[in-house]
Amino acid sequence: MSARRQWNELPAGVRRAVERQAGEVMRTESLPDGASCEIALALHTKAGRIFCKGGRTEGPKGWLYRKEARINPFLPDVVPRLHWTVERDGWLLLGFEYAPGRHPRLEPGSSDLDTIADGLATLARELTPCPPVDVQPFTERWRGLIAPEMVRGETLLHTDMTPRNFVLGDRLRLVDWSAPCRGAAWIDTAFMLVRLIRAGHSPADAERWAVRVPAFADADGRAVTEFADALVRLWTRMQVSAPAAHRGPLLDAACEWHAYRLSRQPAPI
Template sequence: MPHHRHHWHDLPGSLRREVERHTGGIIRAEIVPDGASCELAVTLDTAAGQVFCKGGQADSRTAWLYRKEARINRWLPDVVPRLRWTVERDGWLLLGFEHVSGRYPRLDPGSPDLDAVADLLAMLARDLTPCPPVEVQPFTIRWRGLIAPELVDGDTLLHTDMTPRNFLFGDRLRLVDWSAPCRGAAWIDAAFMLVRLILAGHTPADAEAWARQIPAWAQASDEAVTTFAIGLVRLGEQRQCSRPAPHRGPLLDAAQAWSAYREGASGQ
C-alpha cells in the first residue's frame, strides 16, 4: 500500500480547477479505500454525475502505471470503464474514469458469481486477440528467467492482476485497473484467476474444472500450464523474500498447492 493516500483537498487549487474544466463543479470528493498503487483515488460527485479519479505525482515511481493505463483504455472492450480525461499539472498526473459501482465477486466454492467471471475472461481473451496496436510489455519479458518464452508467448492483451478487488459486480461484471497489461498467451489471465479460486477454498482439481469453460484455457498445453504453475511459485518465493507482505504468503500457498497438483498429475 502507498505510504499516504492523499485527499482531494490536499491537491493544488490550480490542479483541482483544471479537473473541474472537465467535470463541472465538484460537490463532494470521497476517498476510495482500495487500490494498491494510487496516491490519490477518489469518487467525485458533480452535477453531471460521479467520476472516479485516480493518480499521483507525475515524477513518482508509479506514474508510468497511470500513463500505461491511459494509453490502452481506448482499445479495451466496454466492460472496462472508459477514460474520460487526463490532467497533468503542477507535478500531478490524474485520470478521470466513468464511475462504476458494485460489489466484489465471491470466488468461494458454490458462488453464483463464478460463471460470470469465467464468461468475462472468455470474452476478454476472444476480443483482445489479436492484441490491439498499442505498446505493451510481452509476457515473455516480464517472466524472463521463470519460464521458457515459447510456452507463454502469444498475441492477446492480458490484464494480469486477477485480484477480486479489480472486478465490480453491478448491472454486469466489470474489470478495472488495467495498469499492468501484457501481451502473451490467451490463457494466462485464467491461470492467474485459478490461483485466486484455490485461495478462496477450491481444490486445484475443482479450480481447473472451472477454468475449462474458458476456451483459451481449454486449448492450453499441459506442459505450458504445468510450467506456468511452477514459475508462479518461484515468483511468489522471490517476492516474499524481497518484499514481504501479508497477502503474499496465502497466495504463495495457493500457487504451491496448484503446482504440486500439476506435477502429480503429469507424473501419473
C-alpha cells in the same frame, strides 16, 4: 504503496484543472481499496459520479498512470472509459466512467464464478489479436522464469487478477489496466485460478472452473504446469525480498496448484 491522499490535499491548481474537465465537484468519496495509487476518489458532480485516480508524476507509479491512459481507448466496453486526464503541478490524474457495484465473491458455491468465467472468455476473444498498442510481451516480463514458447501469444492480458479489480453491477467490469502485456490467451485465467484456490477451492475444482474458459481449456498442459512452477518461484522471490501479508496465502495457493499439476504427470519409466 504511497499514502492515499484526499481531494482537499491536492494543490488548488490541480483541483481547478479537474473541475474544468469534470464540472464542479460538490463532494468526494474516498475509495480505500482497489487501485494502488495516491488518489482514488469518487467525484460527485452535477453530471454524475466520476472515478478519479492518479498520483505524482515523479512518484513510483507515475509511469503506470500513463500506460493505463494510453491503453484505455483500445479496450472493450467491459472496461470503464477514460474521459480525461489532467497533468499539472507535478500531478497526473485520470478521470474514468464510474462503475458502481461490488467485488465478486470467489469462495466455493459463489454464483459470481460463472460471471467471471464468462467475462474472461469474452476478454480473451475480444483482445485477440492484441490491439495496436505498445505493451510488454509476457515473455519479457517473465524472462528467465519460463521458456518463452510456453507463454508467447497475441492476446492483450490484464495480469492483475485480484477480485478487487472486478466490479459486479448491472454487468461485470474489469478495472485498473496498469500492468497489461501481450501473451498466451490462457494466462489471465491461470492467475484467477490461483485466487480460487486461495478462496478455498481445491486445485481440481479450480481447474474444472478454469476449463470453462475456452482459451484455458485449449492450453498446452505442459505450458500450464511450467507456468505454475514459475509463479511459485516468482512469488517466493518476492516474498523473501519484500514480505507482504497478502502474498503468503497466495504463495501457498500457488504451491498447492503446482503440487497438484505435478501429481497428475505420469511417472518416468
